[in-house]
Amino acid sequence: MNKEKLHSIVFESNTRAGRTFDLTILYAILFSTLLVMLDSVPVYHDRFAGTF
Numbered sequence: 001m002n003k004e005k006l007h008s009i010v011f012e013s014n015t016r017a018g019r020t021f022d023l024t025i026l027y028a029i030l031f032s033t034l035l036v037m038l039d040s041v042p043v044y045h046d047r048f049a050g051t052f
Contacts (some may be wrong), residue, residue, distance in 0.1 A: 009021050
């Protein structure tokens with residue numbers, strides 16, 4: 001992959017690859033936030049301490 005193509009994917013959302021990249025990053029952030037929220041609940045923390 002050349003530098004221009006990679007720049008287009010990462011920094012521009014008007015391409016299909018750019019939009020896919022943006023959505024993937026967004027879902028990863030949301031999933032990570034959900035895990036942190038669940039880990040802060042004592043019942044879930046105790047039950048899934050090894051998983052988180």
